[in-house]
Amino acid sequence: MTPTPPSFRALWPAWLVLCLVAIAGAVWWWAIGRPVALPDAPSARIACVSYAPFREPGETPFDLKAVISPERIDADLKALSQRFDCIRTYSQSHGLDKVPEIAGRYHMKVLMGIWLGRDLKDNAREVSMGIASAKAHPQVLRGIVVGNEVLLRGELSPKALAAYAQQVREQVPSSVPLTYADVWEFWLRYPQMAKAVDFLTIHILPYWEDNPVPPEHAIRHVAEVYQKVKASFPGRQVMIGETGWPSAGRPRRDARASLVNEARYLREFLVYANSVDMPYNVIETFDQPWKRAQEGTVGGYWGIYDVNAKPKFPMKGPVVEESHWRWGLLAGVAGSLLFALVGAWRRSWRGGAGWLAWLLMGFGAGTALAWQYRQMIYACSNLLEWAISIAACVLALVTGWMLARRIVARMTGTASPYGLRLRWWRAGWMFALCLLGLLLVFDGRYRDFPLGLFALPCIGYALLGWLDRAHRPGMPMVEERFMAFWLPALAAVVVAQELGLNPSTWLWLLLNAAMAAPVLIGWYQASRLQPDQAQAAYE
Secondary structure, eight states: OOOOOOOHHHHHHHHHHHHHHHHHHHHHHHHTTSEEOOOOOSOSOEEEEEOOOOOSTTOOTTOTTOOOOHHHHHHHHHHHTTTEEEEEOOOSTTTGGGHHHHHHHTTOEEEEEEOOOSOHHHHHHHHHHHHHHHHHOTTTEEEEEEEESTTTTTSSOHHHHHHHHHHHHHHSOTTSOEEEEEEHHHHHHOGGGGGGSSEEEEEOOGGGSSSOOOGGGHHHHHHHHHHHHHHHSTTOOEEEEEOOOOSSSOOBTTBOOOHHHHHHHHHHHHHHHHHHTOOBOBSOSBOOGGGHHHHOGGGGOOOSBOTTSOBSSOSSSOEESOTTHHHHHHHHHHHHHHHHHHHHTTOOOOSHHHHHHHHHHHHHHHHHHHHHHHHHHHHOOSHHHHHHHHHHHHHHHHHHHHHHHHHHHHHHTOOOOOHHHHHHHHHHHHHHHHHHHHHHHHHOTTOOOOHHHHHHHHHHHHHHHHHGGGSOOOOOOHHHHHHHHHHHHHHHHHHHHTTTOOHHHHHHHHHHHHHHHHHHHHHHHHHTSOTTTOOOTTO
């Protein structure tokens, strides 16, 4: 006798969830492909920009043997001279001591950096090379930056830093002004440093502030900080030595890293800088992949140009966050077809409802994994990270297939496979969520939220838990019960840390709660049964 499938009236919440998930995936991809109107920049030309040439795979300034060839620097500066009047460097090592000579060929000025840190030998070499460059090319230099954020890093005392500045001052031409660069708060904390320099160089990065500033209010924040520092040092010239916005990475509260926000910030900042005739330098020319190891995904995407030296956005007209947004929708279609093929294999259900459920789940899974893949493009910096990320996506896809088969079986009233197997897989996903939750709570400053990856198991297990509610529950494993308590608790802490302003943290809480809810509900239901009745739910 063929079993009678549940009525639509009994299943409408499940159908609603499947439709909403599919629609959400389609709308998200469509939305990031819409042109966003932004104010135009006053000009495509920019006064000064930070220059670091480390954009090839594996290149990093921490590799003491790495040397950038003069030919490559020449090619960079020749191209940059078309848009920038000046470049700022940070070090004399890795071939960057050749920058003043090459910049002079293209009538560019240089804000030349001397890198200082804990190592006194390295400092001596940097100072010596910087002095030599200043003597050889004084007409090219707009100034010398003796140390960058060394007080912020706690690697030198103000007294030692001032001594280095004095050493340089005594040996370079008097026509070349000296400065030190640090975040604006540290100039207020160590005002005595103003006596050691000719002008102050402050860094204002609204995204990285202790209280992050959203892009809509970022320029007002910059103006307020600039005036505050000017008022604290009357009569002194103050230059903004670093300011900018990242195009990719995790949000910080309501300060969201995106291409549109980077374009908005830079354009609005140039309008502001032009209105007050203020010396400034923006960060930075090229995206820097090596910074992802220190600052997470967001560290590598502050460039006006990408790693291939292509402009990331125009300075006039609308800006599109993701020009390849249609690929996300195609991934949804491919997911629907793939899930339908999997569903057709050894199927025991009949009717159009089953096919529709498979197609909706496949579309949602495809758009979610495409979302995760887009994040991987920005986040993965080596083969190991790619291998781990792809393996995790494959596991999510396999889990999704098994969950879909059992969900369709419940919705069509047929035999439900993979019971015990799905229970162990659930425990594995809960462990992964707990581990990542701990990392986000205690070391989350630079960590991304893998929402696309965990959407499949979390939503799938939540939906299956609702469909299984009428069946005799089994007592979840003690490990599952323990993790089900901590999952939403850890996620709630992350929401609180971001003051509830970060939408990604709320989505993270929702996914964790979705995974934990069936376990907690099953625990409650099983605890009300007699011991001999508390059998496994997934038999």
